[in-house]
Amino acid sequence: MLNTIKQEGIVAVIRAKDHEEAKGYIRACVNGGIKAVELTYSIPNVVELINELRNDENLILGVGSVLNRKMAQDAINAGAKYVVSPGYSEEVNEVCKELNTLYLPGCMTVTEIMNALDKGNKMVKLFPGDVFGAKYIKAVKAPIPHVEIMPTGGVSIDNVDEWFKMGVSCVGVGSSLFNAGSLEDIEKLAKEFVEKIKNVRKK
Numbered sequence: 001m002l003n004t005i006k007q008e009g010i011v012a013v014i015r016a017k018d019h020e021e022a023k024g025y026i027r028a029c030v031n032g033g034i035k036a037v038e039l040t041y042s043i044p045n046v047v048e049l050i051n052e053l054r055n056d057e058n059l060i061l062g063v064g065s066v067l068n069r070k071m072a073q074d075a076i077n078a079g080a081k082y083v084v085s086p087g088y089s090e091e092v093n094e095v096c097k098e099l100n101t102l103y104l105p106g107c108m109t110v111t112e113i114m115n116a117l118d119k120g121n122k123m124v125k126l127f128p129g130d131v132f133g134a135k136y137i138k139a140v141k142a143p144i145p146h147v148e149i150m151p152t153g154g155v156s157i158d159n160v161d162e163w164f165k166m167g168v169s170c171v172g173v174g175s176s177l178f179n180a181g182s183l184e185d186i187e188k189l190a191k192e193f194v195e196k197i198k199n200v201r202k203k
Helices: 002-008 019-031 046-053 069-078 090-098 110-118 135-141 160-165 183-202
Strands: 010-014 036-040 060-064 082-085 102-107 123-126 148-151 171-173
Touching (some): 002 036, 002 060, 002 148, 019 036, 046 060, 046 069, 069 090, 082 090, 090 102, 102 110, 110 123, 148 171, 160 171, 160 183
Parallel strands (some): 036 060, 060 082, 082 102, 102 123, 123 148
């Protein structure tokens, strides 16, 4: 799963007021070429939605905003293929190990990143990314070159290439994608993200 997400290069972080809105966002993402979606716990009854979508072959389905053991367990049992949390949680880490599921813990400091790696995680989510900016990635990867980093928060169409130039493995994109306007606008912007990532990776 780690390699799949790295290959995709972008994860759409979906927050929505209900399942209908979430499904609209998902369709726009898939039509725009973004397959990896992180359905956050801020979506009401998100576990039911994950269960409904678990067999959709167009999706690489993950869950986000996971804070504890039960949230992780419920989402994985419903069909989530990877788990993302805003910070590092020991109990979420344990559940993901038990159920053989990729865990992307949120980290800010180098100490947190080292702790997440020590606990067996290969990729961390840098959150909130906009607090640090892309140059922070380069600084972290100097002493810890093997760490895989996915920044979330602060990644936009204007700076996505900069993040990749600094060494990220993939990016998480939320409001900068879904605030684009209509579903057609979101789909168009998704295509631009995918294209831009493809181009910067070629260099």
